[in-house]
Amino acid sequence: SISHLSLLMASQGSPLVKRKNAYPVLENASNHAEMTLQNETVPVPQRIAKDAHVTSLQQYRQLYQNSLQQPDDFWAKQAHSFLNFSTPFSQALTGSFEDKNVAWFADGTLNASVNCLDRHPPERVAIIAEGDEPTDVRTITYGEASAEVCRLSNALRTLGVSKGQRVILYMPMVPEAAYAMLACARIGAIHSVVFAGFSAEALRARVVDS
Secondary structure, three states: OHHHHHHHHHHOOOOOOOOOOOOOOOOOHHHHHHHHHHHOOOOOOHHHHOOOOOOOHHHHHHHHHHHHHOHHHHHHHHHHHHOOOOEOOOOOEEOOOOOOOOEEOOOOEOOHHHHHHOOOOOOOEEEEEEOOOOOOEEEEEHHHHHHHHHHHHHHHHHOOOOOOOEEEEEEOOOHHHHHHHHHHHHHOOEEEEEEOOOOHHHHHHHHHHO
8 A cells, every 4th residue: 555655665765755645654654663563562363373382462471471580490391392302401501691601401412403304294384485486486394304304414424424524505595405404413514504606715715714
């Protein structure tokens, strides 16, 4: 609508001119929008809220208070609920901010790749990738992504890559780049991502620095 367009133009710093038969335009529309967002509570549609981890503002506020009052217990519960540990942790928080030695879940171990992929239903959509063209859209499930990551993990092992070794990923922004990162994490290799638009010299410098 014209009012939405006016707000967009104002937020981008464009001069606005009142037009006949147009909606009234605020001189400082961006500030008005910010004030509206600060003072207005927008209800979440029920079709979205029913599948959310936090289903109401009241529940959010209660969780927030719990995190302040009992941070160890709160984050231990969150970790048990949303992460799979291969070695369970005995204590959520060790150390202190005063001694500058804070550590979370210090004696626990997990695999980031497993937690990103394996713990989710295989039929659920994990990635919606949009290419340069409007028709270039790929929908990838967790099962499909997991299969590709496992294939790449085995390929890396075949090439001699093992835990602790470094892998440089020189790739464009495609789903396969995420597969490569997760494949490295799956076998314990360290990955360094280099933007595919960099020159050969820039790539070499980043390989050396890694």
